[in-house]
Amino acid sequence: MKFDTASIHGHEHEDHNYGAIIPPLYLSAIYRQVGEARKSDRNVDLKYSREENPTVRMLEHVIARLEEAEDALCFSSGMAAISTLLLAYLRKGDKVLIPYEIYGATLEFIQDLQKFDIKISYTWPETNNILESIEKGVKLIIIETMTNPTLKVIDVREVIKRSLENNSIIVIDNTFVTPVLYQPILDGATFVLHSMTKYISGHNDTVAGVIAGSSRDIRNLWDWRRKIGTILAPFEAYLVMRGIKTLSLRVKKHCENAKIIAEYLKEHSKIEEVLYPGLPENKYHNIAKKLFKNGFGGVVSFKIRGNYNEVIKLLKNLKIIKPSPSLGGPETLLTYPIVSASKVIPEEIRKKLGITENLLRMSVGLEDINDIIEDLDNALKQIP
Numbered sequence: 001m002k003f004d005t006a007s008i009h010g011h012e013h014e015d016h017n018y019g020a021i022i023p024p025l026y027l028s029a030i031y032r033q034v035g036e037a038r039k040s041d042r043n044v045d046l047k048y049s050r051e052e053n054p055t056v057r058m059l060e061h062v063i064a065r066l067e068e069a070e071d072a073l074c075f076s077s078g079m080a081a082i083s084t085l086l087l088a089y090l091r092k093g094d095k096v097l098i099p100y101e102i103y104g105a106t107l108e109f110i111q112d113l114q115k116f117d118i119k120i121s122y123t124w125p126e127t128n129n130i131l132e133s134i135e136k137g138v139k140l141i142i143i144e145t146m147t148n149p150t151l152k153v154i155d156v157r158e159v160i161k162r163s164l165e166n167n168s169i170i171v172i173d174n175t176f177v178t179p180v181l182y183q184p185i186l187d188g189a190t191f192v193l194h195s196m197t198k199y200i201s202g203h204n205d206t207v208a209g210v211i212a213g214s215s216r217d218i219r220n221l222w223d224w225r226r227k228i229g230t231i232l233a234p235f236e237a238y239l240v241m242r243g244i245k246t247l248s249l250r251v252k253k254h255c256e257n258a259k260i261i262a263e264y265l266k267e268h269s270k271i272e273e274v275l276y277p278g279l280p281e282n283k284y285h286n287i288a289k290k291l292f293k294n295g296f297g298g299v300v301s302f303k304i305r306g307n308y309n310e311v312i313k314l315l316k317n318l319k320i321i322k323p324s325p326s327l328g329g330p331e332t333l334l335t336y337p338i339v340s341a342s343k344v345i346p347e348e349i350r351k352k353l354g355i356t357e358n359l360l361r362m363s364v365g366l367e368d369i370n371d372i373i374e375d376l377d378n379a380l381k382q383i384p
Contacts, residue, residue: 003180006065008245011058025238026054042071042215044222051226055234059241060210063200066179066247068186069212073221074237078175078195079105080230081209085191086110086140088224089169092117094139099125101147101353103173104341110142125353127155127287134162140169145184145291146176149301149337149361150354151275153284156291157187164188175199176299176327180251181292185212198328199298202243202250206236248294250330250366255295257372258364262300264373270380272358275301299327301361308357310383311336317379320371327363332372335361 001010013023029049031038037045040052056074063072075081086109090096096110100122110120123133125147134141141163146153156172163170171191172184178199184192194200196208209232211221225231232240255278262276277288278296288296304310315323315334324333325340335341342355350356364372 001065003066004248007062007247010062010065011241012061013058023055023058023238023241026234042219042222044219049234050229050231052222053231053234053237055241056232056237059232059237059244062241062244063194063210063212066183066244067192067212068179068183069192070215071218072210072212073218073225074196074232074240075209075211075225075230076232076236077207078193078197078209079109081193081195081211082106082142082171082173083109084224084228084230085171085193085211085221086113087228088221089140090116090118091139093119095119095121095137097121097123097130097133097138097141097168099123099130099143099147100345100349101125101150101152101342101355102142102144103148104344106142106173108344125152125154127158130154130159131162134159134166134168136166138166138168140171142171142173144173144176145182146277146297146299148176149299149335149342149359151176151277151284151297151299151301153277153288153291155287156182156184156189160184160188163190176297177292178247178251180248181255181294181297190214190217196240197326199251199254200244200247200328201240202247202329203239204326204329204331206239206243208232208236208240251298252294253366254298254328254364257366257369258298258300258362259296260369261362261364261372261376264376265300265302268377268380270305270383272303272305275303275354298364299361300364301359303356303358304360304380304383306358306383311358311360313382314360314379317382318375319378320367320375321362321379327361329363330366332365332367333363335363337361 037047040046060072172189191213266274277284321332
C-alpha cells in the first residue's frame with residue numbers, strides 16, 4: 001500500500017456489521033469482560049480506554065504505515081509522547097544528549113529530570129557538532145530533523161548511523177518535516193516522534209502526539225503509557241484520522257507556498273535575512289536536498305530590519321496572517337520565538353543560535369499565496 005493510499009485506508013478497519021466506509025468512533029471507557037479480557041491486535045487487554053482504544057489503535061496503524069515502522073503509539077500531546085518515552089527508558093545516572101536549539105518544553109522537561117540524577121550533555125545544532133558529541137555513556141539522543149525556529153537541517157542519516165554504532169537510543173522529532181518529506185525509521189532511527197497537533201492533524205483543532213518504532217519498543221512504551229495515563233482520547237484520534245487523509249496534498253502545498261514566500265521575502269527591503277532550506281543559497285540546502293523528497297517544509301523564518309518594537313508593530317498590523325505559536329494548519333501563522341517556545345533558552349545561547357529579537361517564524365498556510373503576500377507586505381510597510 002503506497003503512502004497516499006495508506007493515509008486513507010491504513011487503519012485496517014473493516015465494518016462487517018453495517019459496511020460503513022468511515023471507521024467508527026469508540027467513545028466507550030470500558031469493555032465487556034467475562035473472565036480474561038479480549039485482546040487487541042497487539043495482544044494487550046482491551047478492557048479500559050486508558051490502556052487501549054479501538055479508534056486510537058486504528059490511527060496507530062495509519063501512522064506506522066506512513067513512517068514505515070512496525071508499530072506506533074498515540075498520546076494526548078507531543079509532550080505526553082516525549083515525557084512518557086523519557087520516563088520509560090532513562091534510569092538514574094543515564095546521560096541524554098540534546099542540541100541547544102530544541103523545543104522549549106522538551107528542554108524544560110529534560111532539565112527537570114536532573115533531580116532524578118539524569119545527566120544532560122548539550123551540543124550545538126550542527127551535524128558535525130552532534131556527531132562529535134556522541135560518545136560512550138550517552139544513553140539517549142534527541143534531535144529535530146529541522147530545528148525550531150532557525151530551520152537548521154541536521155544530516156539525520158549520519159547522526160542515526162553514529163548513534164547506533166554507539167548503542168545509543170536515537171529519537172528523531174520529525175514534526176516540522178513529516179513522513180511526506182522524510183522517514184527516519186528507514187535510516188534506522190529507534191523512534192520517530194511527532195506533535196500531531198501540527199501537520200499530521202493539520203487543522204489547528206486537535207492536540208495529539210505519536211511515537212513510531214519497532215514492535216518491541218512500542219510494546220514497552222505501551223506499558224508506560226498505560227501506567228501514566230497519557231493515551232490520546234478517541235475523539236481526538238478520530239479527528240487526526242480525518243485530517244491525515246489529506247496529509248500528502250497539504251504538505252506539498254505548504255512547501256510550495258513556503259518557497260514562494262521565502263523568495264518574496266529575500267528581495268524585500270524590510271527583511272534582513274531569510275532562513276529557509278529551500279533557497280539554494282541556504283547553508284542547509286544540500287543536506288535538505290539529500291534527505292527530503294517532495295519539498296523543503298512549510299515553515300519560513302526571517303529577520304526584519306528592526307527590533308522588538310518593530311516586530312510587535314508588524315504582528316499588530318496583520319489581517320489574514322494570525323500571530324500564534326503553532327504551525328502546520330491551513331491558516332498562516334506568525335510566531336515570535338523569543339516570547340514563545342525559545343523563551344526558556346538562555347539569552348546568550350539564543351543569540352549564538354541566531355534566535356534574535358528580530359526573528360519571526362512563519363508557518364505558511366494554504367490560503368491564496370497572493371493574499372498572504374499582500375497581507376505581509378501591508379504589515380511590513382508599517383515598519384519605519
